[in-house]
Every structure is written in C-alpha cells, then in structure tokens.
Amino acid sequence: MSEAVASGPKSQDRRPLSPPLLRELSARSNFQGLVRVVSHYGVIAVLGTLVWMVTSRYGIGWALPLIAVQGYFVAFLFMAVHETAHKTAFQSRALNLAAGHLSSFAIALPYEYYCLFHWDHHRHTQDPDRDPELLVGPVPASDTHLALAYSGLLQVAIRVRLMFRHALTGNVSVPWVPEHKRRIVVTEARVYVAAYALLLLASLALHSAILLWIWIIPLLFGQMILRPYLYAEHTGCERTRSAFQNTRTTITARFVKWFAWNMPYHVEHHAYPSVPFHALPKLNRIVADEIVFLGHGYRAVTRETWAWFRQTRRLAK
Numbered sequence: 001m002s003e004a005v006a007s008g009p010k011s012q013d014r015r016p017l018s019p020p021l022l023r024e025l026s027a028r029s030n031f032q033g034l035v036r037v038v039s040h041y042g043v044i045a046v047l048g049t050l051v052w053m054v055t056s057r058y059g060i061g062w063a064l065p066l067i068a069v070q071g072y073f074v075a076f077l078f079m080a081v082h083e084t085a086h087k088t089a090f091q092s093r094a095l096n097l098a099a100g101h102l103s104s105f106a107i108a109l110p111y112e113y114y115c116l117f118h119w120d121h122h123r124h125t126q127d128p129d130r131d132p133e134l135l136v137g138p139v140p141a142s143d144t145h146l147a148l149a150y151s152g153l154l155q156v157a158i159r160v161r162l163m164f165r166h167a168l169t170g171n172v173s174v175p176w177v178p179e180h181k182r183r184i185v186v187t188e189a190r191v192y193v194a195a196y197a198l199l200l201l202a203s204l205a206l207h208s209a210i211l212l213w214i215w216i217i218p219l220l221f222g223q224m225i226l227r228p229y230l231y232a233e234h235t236g237c238e239r240t241r242s243a244f245q246n247t248r249t250t251i252t253a254r255f256v257k258w259f260a261w262n263m264p265y266h267v268e269h270h271a272y273p274s275v276p277f278h279a280l281p282k283l284n285r286i287v288a289d290e291i292v293f294l295g296h297g298y299r300a301v302t303r304e305t306w307a308w309f310r311q312t313r314r315l316a317k
Contacts, residue, residue, distance in 0.1 A: 017272065017286065017287075021286075022272065022274070022275075025272070025275045025279045025282065025283055026088075026272075026274045026275050026276070026279070027276075027279070028088055028089075028090060028091040028276050029090070029091060029276070029278060030090045030091045030092055030095060032276070032277075032278040033083075033089040033090035033091075033095060033096075033099070033276075034090070034095075036080075036089070036258075036261060036277070036278075037080065037089070037099050039258070040073065040076075040077065040080060040259060043073050043259075044070065044073050044074060044077075047066060047069060047070040047073065047214075048070060048214035048215075050063075050066050051063045051066045051067055051070060051213055051214045052210055052213075052214060054066060055210075055213055060213065063213065067213060067214075067217055067218050067221065068218075068221050070214065070218040070221075070222075071217075071218035071219065071220070071221030071222030071223075071224075071225070072222050072225050072259075073218075073222070073259065074106065074107070074215065074218045074219045074222050075107065075152075075218075075219055075221075075222025075223055075225060075226040076222065076225075076226060076259050076260060077103040077106050077107050078103075078107055078109070078226060079259070079260050079261040079263055080099055080100070080103040080261065081100055081103045081104050081107065081109060081111065081114060082118065082261070082263065083261050083263075083276070083277050084096045084097070084099050084100030084103070084111075085100060085111070085114055085115045085118050086118075086273060086274075086276075088273075088274070088275070088276035088277065089261075089276070089277070097111075104192075105192060105195065106215070106219075107219060108156065108159065108160050108163065108192075108196075108219075109159055109163075110163055110166075110185070110188045110189055110192055111188065112181070112184050112185055112188045113163075113166075113177065113185045113188065113189070116176050116177050116178075116181060116185070117132050117174075117176050118132075119176070120132050120175075120176040121133050122270065122273055125234065125241075125243070125246050125247065125270060126234055126237065126238070126239045126240070126246040127239070128239070130175075132174075132176050133234070135175075136155075136158060137149070137155070139309060139312050139313055139316065140309060140313065141313065142313075143310070146306070146309055146310070146313075149227070149309075150224070150227055150228055150231070150302075150306070151223060151224050151227065152222075152223025152224060152226055152227035153220065153223055155223070155227065156219075156220065156223055162174075163189045163192060163193065164189075164193060166185055166186050166189035166190075167186070167189035167190045167192070167193040168193075170186050171186075172185050172186060199211060228298065228302045228305070229260070229298060231302070231305045232248055232250050232266075232295055232298060232301040232302065232305060233247060233248060233263075233266045234246060234247055234248065235248075235305040235308055235309070236248075236293070236304060236305055236308040237292075237293050238292070243267060243270035243271035244267055244271060244287075244290045244291060244292055245292050245293070246270075247266050247267045247269075247270045247271075247293065248266060248267065248293035248294070248295050248301070249264065249265055249266050249267040249268065249284070249291050249293070249294055249295070250264045250266070250294075250295035250296075250297070250298060250301055251264070251294065251295065251296050251297060252264050252297060252298060256298070257281075261277040262277040262278070262280040262281065263277070263280075265280040265281065265283070265284050267287075267291045267293070268280050268283045268284050268287060271287065
C-alpha cells in the first residue's frame with residue numbers, strides 16, 4: 001500500500017482521551033457554528049450575486065467559471081448537513097435543526113432521513129452488510145460506471161429519486177429508517193418536494209432562470225469535487241470496528257478544511273463523534289500517532305481510491 005494511503009502499522013485502536021479531556025473537547029459553541037455558517041453561506045451569496053450580474057450583462061457563457069466555483073461551495077453544504085446531523089455544529093438544538101434543514105434543502109438531501117442514514121453509517125462503518133454508504137454505493141462494474149460514480153451525479157440521482165418515492169408513495173423501506181421514524185421521513189420528503197415545486201412555479205411565473213444558474217447547475221458541478229472527497233474517507237481502509245483503521249484522515253489546505261468543516265480529520269471524527277468540528281484540529285494533535293490511514297492531499301488519495309475500486313472489481317471477477 002502506498003504512502004498516500006497508509007502511514008504504517010499502528011496499535012490497536014488505543015483511546016488515549018481521559019473523560020475530562022473528552023468533555024472539554026466536546027464542548028459545543030453557537031459562536032463557532034455561526035461563524036462557519038455565515039462564512040459558508042456568505043461566499044455562496046457573493047458568488048451567486050456575481051453570477052447573476054455577469055449573466056445579466058454579458059450572457060451565461062461568461063459566467064461559467066463563476067458557476068463552477070459556486071459549485072464547490074454549494075455542494076460542500078453537505079458538510080453543514082453532516083455536522084448538524086451530529087447536533088455538534090451549535091450548542092443550540094434549534095440552530096442545529098435550522099441550519100441542518102436549510103442546508104439539506106439546498107443539496108436535496110432531506111435532513112431527518114440523512115440523520116438516520118448517517119447514524120447507521122457510524123454504527124456499522126465499513127460493514128458491507130450494514131453500512132448504508134456501502135449498501136447504496138456498490139463497487140462500480142466498469143470504468144464508465146466508475147467515472148460516473150466519481151462525478152457524483154449517480155448519487156444525486158439516487159437520493160432525489162428516493163426522496164420523490166417517499167413523498168409520492170408514502171412508503172419507506174430502507175433498513176436504516178426504523179418503523180417509528182417512517183412517518184417523519186415521508187412528511188419531510190413531501191415538504192421538500194412541495195417547496196421545490198413552489199420555487200419552480202415562481203421561476204416560471206417570473207420567467208427567470210436565476211435559480212438554475214446560481215443553485216441547481218452549481219450543485220451538479222460541485223459533485224465532481226465532493227464525491228472524490230467523500231470517497232477518501234473510507235475507501236481502501238480496513239473492514240474492522242476500529243475507527244483508527246477503517247477511516248482515513250487527509251492532510252490538506254486550511255481553505256479546504258474550513259469549508260469541509262474540518263472533516264478531513266475524519267479518523268478523529270469517527271473515533272470521537274461527540275467532538276464538534278472546531279475542536280478536531282486539537283484532537284488531531286492528541287491522537288495523530290494512532291492514525292493508520294493518512295492521506296497526503298486529495299489528488300494523491302483520489303488516485304489511490306480509483307485504483308482500489310479497479311483492483312477490487314478485478315478480484316471480484
């Protein structure tokens with residue numbers, strides 16, 4: 001295994017944090033959450049305004065570079081959904097729910113549904129029979145399918161189709177949604193779909209395509225960055241219960257860590273999911289020596305994950 005994937009043999013999932021230290025690191029902060037949310041949505045608002053201005057004056061062709069950049073920030077609202085799903089973005093539960101639903105709506109991933117999906121992912125990480133991320137993302141059967149998977153468009157299509165199925169049929173059959181939560185998931189899907197329909201009708205009535213260019217198209221563009229990033233979290237890691245062995249932390253730029261809500265520290269997050277995003281750098285300094293899979297930049301890790309998918313497909317034949 002290359003240096004981009006594994007940093008060498010380590011001890012078996014030693015947990016060095018004392019209860020007082022874990023309590024200190026797990027302290028949640030409304031201020032930290034608001035700074036991150038405002039900065040993330042602020043960039044989206046500024047870029048969206050620029051896209052609108054350039055499109056209005058010069059045409060959509062001149063705005064395409066801005067739309068591509070906007071895609072990065074819109075797609076990475078997934079990180080706000082993820083952090084609020086853990087209820088660690090803010091100390092306030094109401095703020096977690098508000099930011100979670102807003103960000104979930106923006107990326108077409110219903111919030112309550114994702115919370116249940118993600119809870120099972122943490123419980124069964126890398127278990128091929130029970131980890132939802134593995135159940136909805138089987139190993140691509142060809143290079144064409146692999147390229148489509150890395151584009152992220154396949155995953156968006158799957159979740160949007162599932163949302164519409166829940167909304168239109170009222171039936172929820174996925175194993176990570178328990179029976180007593182199914183009504184909530186259906187109601188949520190119906191509210192989201194109704195809101196999307198209202199926005200579509202308003203856009204048609206106003207003869208405006210602005211939401212298409214500042215939101216929908218950027219969201220699709222951004223998947224080409226988000227999906228390789230997400231594949232870096234566990235792909236090629238061990239199938240064990242140890243977070244220090246079944247998850248990868250990736251060294252990357254501060255800019256990336258900021259808008260990914262520090263989730264490149266992914267081993268740290270899985271080992272101690274109660275620790276909020278703003279404390280993960282400190283946690284990293286404490287447990288760094290225990291990390292088995294350490295990626296040195298996302299380009300290197302993406303080459304590794306791509307090769308892992310291809311090798312796994314060949315071995316399965």
